[in-house]
Amino acid sequence: MRRRDILKSLTVLPVAGTASNALGTYTPSALPAPKRDLFKELGLRTFINAAGNYTSMTASLMPPEVMEAIRSSAEEYVMLEEVQDKAGEKIAALCKAEAAMVTAGCWSALVLGMAGVLTGMDPKKVGQLPFLSGTGMKSEVIVQKSHANGYHQALTNTGVSIVLVETREELEKAINDKTALLWFLNREAPAGNIKHQEWLELAKKHNLPTMIDIAADVPPVENLWKFNEMGFDLVCISGGKAMCGPQSAGILMGKKDLIAAARLSAPPRSGIGRGHKVNKEEILGMYVALDRYVKHDHKKDWETWEKRIAVIDSAVKGITGVKTEVVIPPVANHNPSLNIMWDNTKVKISRDAMGEKLRKGTPSIEVISWETENSIRLTVFMLKPGQEKIVAQRIKEELISASA
Ligand SMILES: *Cc1c(COP(=O)(O)O)cnc(C)c1O
Numbered sequence: 001m002r003r004r005d006i007l008k009s010l011t012v013l014p015v016a017g018t019a020s021n022a023l024g025t026y027t028p029s030a031l032p033a034p035k036r037d038l039f040k041e042l043g044l045r046t047f048i049n050a051a052g053n054y055t056s057m058t059a060s061l062m063p064p065e066v067m068e069a070i071r072s073s074a075e076e077y078v079m080l081e082e083v084q085d086k087a088g089e090k091i092a093a094l095c096k097a098e099a100a101m102v103t104a105g106c107w108s109a110l111v112l113g114m115a116g117v118l119t120g121m122d123p124k125k126v127g128q129l130p131f132l133s134g135t136g137m138k139s140e141v142i143v144q145k146s147h148a149n150g151y152h153q154a155l156t157n158t159g160v161s162i163v164l165v166e167t168r169e170e171l172e173k174a175i176n177d178k179t180a181l182l183w184f185l186n187r188e189a190p191a192g193n194i195k196h197q198e199w200l201e202l203a204k205k206h207n208l209p210t211m212i213d214i215a216a217d218v219p220p221v222e223n224l225w226k227f228n229e230m231g232f233d234l235v236c237i238s239g240g241k242a243m244c245g246p247q248s249a250g251i252l253m254g255k256k257d258l259i260a261a262a263r264l265s266a267p268p269r270s271g272i273g274r275g276h277k278v279n280k281e282e283i284l285g286m287y288v289a290l291d292r293y294v295k296h297d298h299k300k301d302w303e304t305w306e307k308r309i310a311v312i313d314s315a316v317k318g319i320t321g322v323k324t325e326v327v328i329p330p331v332a333n334h335n336p337s338l339n340i341m342w343d344n345t346k347v348k349i350s351r352d353a354m355g356e357k358l359r360k361g362t363p364s365i366e367v368i369s370w371e372t373e374n375s376i377r378l379t380v381f382m383l384k385p386g387q388e389k390i391v392a393q394r395i396k397e398e399l400i401s402a403s404a
Helices: 003-010 038-042 064-073 080-094 106-119 123-128 151-158 168-174 196-205 223-230 256-263 280-295 298-316 351-360 387-401
Strands: 099-103 140-144 161-165 179-185 210-213 234-238 250-254 322-327 337-342 375-379
Touching: 064 280, 080 099, 080 250, 080 280, 099 106, 099 256, 099 280, 106 123, 106 151, 106 179, 106 210, 106 234, 106 250, 106 256, 140 151, 140 168, 151 161, 151 179, 161 168, 168 196, 179 196, 196 210, 196 223, 223 234, 223 280, 250 256, 250 280, 298 322, 298 337, 298 387, 337 387, 351 375, 351 387
Parallel strands: 140 161, 140 179, 179 210, 210 234
Antiparallel strands: 099 250, 234 250, 322 337, 337 375
16 A cells, blocks of 8 residues: 555544544543643654553553543642641542542652652651661661562662562561561562462561552553452552553552551641642542443443454465564563564565664654564554554555565
8 A cells, every 4th residue: 555545544533522432441532722832832642552561652542531621620729738737648449448539640659659658647758768777777688689670770769679589488587676568569460479358468477568559551541459458558550550640640559558658748848758748730640541441331442452463464464474472461560462574585574674764754753663573563452543544554665665
């Protein structure tokens, strides 16, 4: 198919803005075009996000309900602490936790939660962070080696050091009177020797608090309460991934005393968390995004994603030398994704060149083009309705034009 034909057929695609609730995670807004087009004014490239929730790609789009919460709450003053109190109560109820607070992302939840574990309600200790020695505060966090892949570094902002273990025996040996917390990364649960229940059982035995990072682990929606109910003392999640809340928001939830303690290091106070400010608009936007997500039709979402995958899959899989495979990550970014692989004696293009062609095309498209040679990977859960057809056509066009 020639470029002109592609462009011609694109004009008949459904326009984003058609109202329906069966459109996947994102529902487009019906607002008129803005008076001031900042993307144009600043020369910013916008693109179709067939890659997924990547911070570098600005992750997810906030739905109209969330934008409405942000816009409408910008018109009045309220006390910041009261916003946290009230939104926290609602969020805790939705997630079946004792208490909750909105943080500046999951990373921020890790830092503030850790601070709360160390300081308790002692304002003097809050002021001493991150210099722990001689303060009476504990200073070590135990993490399974397979769970230590970068995000655990958030905890060290409070001054703690990380102690790595692999087995139950090593864990029990590592526990001493400086041990502050047992930290668990849900995404790596399948890789670790010690699973959730055993982790909690060991924490209970040694009377230690636990924290779990579930940043990207909805869907399934049940994960919002599963780990609170399981008994983790603190649960940390991103707001701007699949929940489509503000990108700079997240949730720290769990035991009442620990959430109260975590708030001592957060704005409006000046502690190590002062830079983790979340404005009232985003606190309320986070609450609305969560509320919407809990009530959302997740079965319909899944069906929408499968249909989108099928559109792209069927467009490319007949091409000589091209193979496809649908992959569903078991934990974290749990949604159907498509691997498109080609035999490079038949389709003569490198993975990087393919990524670049899609990026430089019209419209620009981002896919995952950094994992394995002669293949790209894509997700459809961040697409706007109808974009799967554009993605299918563009990939097909590039595969055919690279075919011998
Ligand atoms: C994304 C992510 C984070 C960081 O979350 P932010 O909301 O971007 O601060 C932490 N841990 C894991 C496992 C993540 O995937």
